[in-house]
Amino acid sequence: MLDFSIIPGSGGQSPLSAHRGIMADLLQRIAERADPAAFRELYEVYGPRVKAYMIRKGADAGTAEDLAQETLLTVWRKASLYAGDKGSMTTWVFAIARNLRIDRLRREVPWQELPEGRLAEASGEPLPDEAMAEKERKQRVQAALAELPAEQRDVVSLAYIEGLSHSEIAERLDVPLGTVKSRMRIAYQKIRQALENLE
């Protein structure tokens, strides 16, 4: 039984953008002082979103909330691993939620590492976005997403949020597999450009 009590972004919940300014500091506060107020903030901002993310992959409301709770407790417990890194906190929340969704809803061992294991062994080349503040990077990605034609934005969302494979997306949209792949490729190039083109 799916939970359809999705709150619209403009509805009874303050939009995430209102929180954005403080989000960058939040993880720092969690990591440095294990600040319980910071945990509450983290939970209130991300809990409903991670729950919705789990529901999209077929979890019932109770399971989805359990998984959202487990995601955020993991973020909290491992905050010290991530502090000091310039990566975004939402990336960290996303990666933990993604792996948990694979582990619990698909009952598979995720192949994806969490960013923590990856930081030290990456190329050493700064990511194009590393010079930017989290807030600005997110705004750029959002702007680039908003500018994508609907057909490109849809395949991205079907892959990330609905968790559909290329073939499943092709079937859902009734287009050839190659079309799905090229739409994703083009969408990514545009998003990447938005992060690279610094003033």
Add this chain to the structure above:
Amino acid sequence: MSITRHPDDSTLMSYAAGSLPGALAAVTAAHLSVCPRCHDEVAMMELLGGTLLSDLPGAAMGRPVPAAPEIEYAPPVGPIAAPAGEVPPPLARLIGHDLDALRWRWISRGLWLRWVPIAGGGKLHLFKGAPGVVVPEHGHHGSELTMVLRGTLADTTGEYGVGDVCDLDESVEHTPIAGAEGCVCVVAQDHSVRWRRLLVRLARPWHGM
């Protein structure tokens, strides 16, 4: 190892999204373990995932915020040692560290195959080709991801060395040829039907080899 051929961005993107079928994800993970370039791309694709998650309309929480548990301060993760063997660590989870210790199934002159069981969709095989051996032309309904573990492989799309990945979708028919030293490759396919047909063909002798 100098890697020049990478998985398609759409493959990396699905991997970052957590929606790549298991067999393809295993080969992608193997490539990422030796390719800093793709590592960085996936990091950026995860940033996109975080943004999409933030923009998702929330579902109302039914329970109050739990108390924050005691925080644990884990030691920082040090650099992970470069893989010493020829089997990338993610694949070693499935097949062990020694390609020569594997039991291979002889298919035809100069060609051996080994099926690797894997969860999460798709089929995973290893194949070993003697120098110059031609794998018969085949197509596929879904995606096919081939990574070279030893030696070299060439087809109409180019040459592939150790660590390189050949990422094809259903529009490409190809005829891979093992290089002068032969090759061992891992192949993931999204759809098994035509591979099964290939096995049937491989089981018979064929001409032009």
